[in-house]
Amino acid sequence: MEPAQDPRTIAVVGASLGGLRAVDALRRLGYAGRLVVIGAEPHMPYTRPPLTKKLLLGDGVAEHAQVALRVKPDPHDTEWVLGRDVVHCDLAARRLTLDDGTTVDFDGLVAATGVRSRRLPLEPDTASPSLPIRTLEDSVAVSERLRPDASVAIIGAGFIGCEVAAAARARGCRVAVVAVDEVPMQRPLGLQVGAELRRRHEAAGVVFHLGRGVASMAPEGGGTRLRLDDGTTLEADVVVEAVGSVPNVEWLAGNGLDLDDGVLCDGALRMGGIRACVAVGDVARFPNAILGGPPRRVEHWQIPGETAVHAAATLFADLGGAEDDGEPFGTLPTFWSDQQVASIRAFGAPGLADDVRVLEGDLAGDVAIGYLHEGALVGVVLLGLAKEQGRFLQQVQESLTLARA
Numbered sequence: 001m002e003p004a005q006d007p008r009t010i011a012v013v014g015a016s017l018g019g020l021r022a023v024d025a026l027r028r029l030g031y032a033g034r035l036v037v038i039g040a041e042p043h044m045p046y047t048r049p050p051l052t053k054k055l056l057l058g059d060g061v062a063e064h065a066q067v068a069l070r071v072k073p074d075p076h077d078t079e080w081v082l083g084r085d086v087v088h089c090d091l092a093a094r095r096l097t098l099d100d101g102t103t104v105d106f107d108g109l110v111a112a113t114g115v116r117s118r119r120l121p122l123e124p125d126t127a128s129p130s131l132p133i134r135t136l137e138d139s140v141a142v143s144e145r146l147r148p149d150a151s152v153a154i155i156g157a158g159f160i161g162c163e164v165a166a167a168a169r170a171r172g173c174r175v176a177v178v179a180v181d182e183v184p185m186q187r188p189l190g191l192q193v194g195a196e197l198r199r200r201h202e203a204a205g206v207v208f209h210l211g212r213g214v215a216s217m218a219p220e221g222g223g224t225r226l227r228l229d230d231g232t233t234l235e236a237d238v239v240v241e242a243v244g245s246v247p248n249v250e251w252l253a254g255n256g257l258d259l260d261d262g263v264l265c266d267g268a269l270r271m272g273g274i275r276a277c278v279a280v281g282d283v284a285r286f287p288n289a290i291l292g293g294p295p296r297r298v299e300h301w302q303i304p305g306e307t308a309v310h311a312a313a314t315l316f317a318d319l320g321g322a323e324d325d326g327e328p329f330g331t332l333p334t335f336w337s338d339q340q341v342a343s344i345r346a347f348g349a350p351g352l353a354d355d356v357r358v359l360e361g362d363l364a365g366d367v368a369i370g371y372l373h374e375g376a377l378v379g380v381v382l383l384g385l386a387k388e389q390g391r392f393l394q395q396v397q398e399s400l401t402l403a404r405a
């Protein structure tokens with residue numbers, strides 16, 4: 001190990017994808033000072049997409065090694081403080097306080113605390129727990145209960161709820177999905193594609209209760225009885241809650257930051273425009289120079305890596321390590337979801353569309369669907385056609401560049 005030549009400290013809060021990518025990017029830029037990463041989970045960084053795909057299908061033992069992200073050898077010895085929550089950050093004093101009362105002083109800060117599962121505002125009842133699915137432990141707990149012929153109720157029909165439904169059917173469970181939306185994945189994909197996904201999941205044996213909320217849950221004969229808001233009751237051996245997420249921002253409170261739906265960043269990814277304090281990944285709400293429009297959070301796997309590269313450059317420049325090129329952050333969001341009945345790839349911002357058209361193929365098979373806003377292509381969703389993704393990605397990129405010219 002080389003002795004650190006640089007007396008400064010950068011603290012990274014959150015030891016997952018965004019935190020790891022920030023460490024990599026800072027070292028790549030030449031930062032040779034102290035780097036401390038503090039993470040609430042007991043694990044070194046791991047990747048979450050397999051938690052509702054490969055791991056739930058029950059292939060092999062679900063353990064950290066199957067999902068671990070590669071941590072590069074670091075000549076400057078990054079310190080990993082795991083299983084510890086940062087409970088407070090004083091940005092003026094540049095000091096973090098951890099849940100064991102210890103403090104970490106910093107010159108630069110990366111917020112990479114992501115999101116946690118939103119829970120339904122029902123009376124908690126430990127006798128009939130419903131399971132969230134965000135961490136490795138959550139995935140193991142759900143997977144253990146997916147026995148053939150078990151009845152599984154999934155609350156929420158977003159991509160996580162749909163992936164759990166598909167995996168549970170593949171494991172031979174009886175599956176019901178309850179959601180307030182009209183169709184599965186309505187928000188990211190719209191009504192037309194959502195209806196097709198519903199058709200496919202139903203053909204695979206999933207039963208949907210859509211346009212319905214859960215009014216109550218209570219233990220019943222070793223399982224759980226759910227009462228829906230139209231009076232319908234469902235009995236389930238396992239209940240999985242996949243009803244969205246809540247950004248982990250509480251530790252940043254009291255610093256005058258805008259913490260409504262994540263932490264508001266400027267175009268360089270500085271939190272509240274504060275020098276050498278940046279945010280990355282799911283927790284960051286940022287303006288996107290490619291899409292335009294108001295600042296948004298984006299919960300896609302690609303975002304922690306891309307924001308980390310940009311935010312690290314901002315931070316390094318703020319600490320005097322390099323010139324700031326002044327380029328605002330911009331990216332074309334891309335997203336995938338594998339649901340047995342459909343392999344979905346989405347690019348751009350389908351949620352902004354006022355018109356949806358089939359570009360290629362047939363909705364009932366492999367298909368490319370275009371999402372248009374005021375006549376311009378703003379997003380494409382592929383069901384199947386994975387080999388064509390480069391071509392469609394380019395089309396969306398070109399269309400957005402033209403629209404902003």
Ligand SMILES: Cc1cc2nc3c(=O)[nH]c(=O)nc-3n(C[C@H](O)[C@H](O)[C@H](O)COP(=O)(O)OP(=O)(O)OC[C@H]3O[C@@H](n4cnc5c(N)ncnc54)[C@H](O)[C@@H]3O)c2cc1C
Pocket residue numbers: 013014015016017018019038039040041047048049050051052084085086087112113114115116133134135160248251280281282283298299300301302304334335336337338
């Ligand atoms: C089940 C699942 C499946 C997914 N599948 C896909 C997919 O197919 N495609 C896709 O594009 N995206 C997918 N995603 C989204 C993708 O995984 C996320 O966008 C990504 O994990 C975000 O990384 P992050 O580092 O910003 O946050 P996170 O991964 O949420 O990590 C934040 C870390 O910070 C820690 N933390 C929080 N608060 C504190 C604190 N105060 N102090 C210390 N540590 C703290 C947390 O414990 C956590 O370890 C999936 C997500 C999940 C949950």
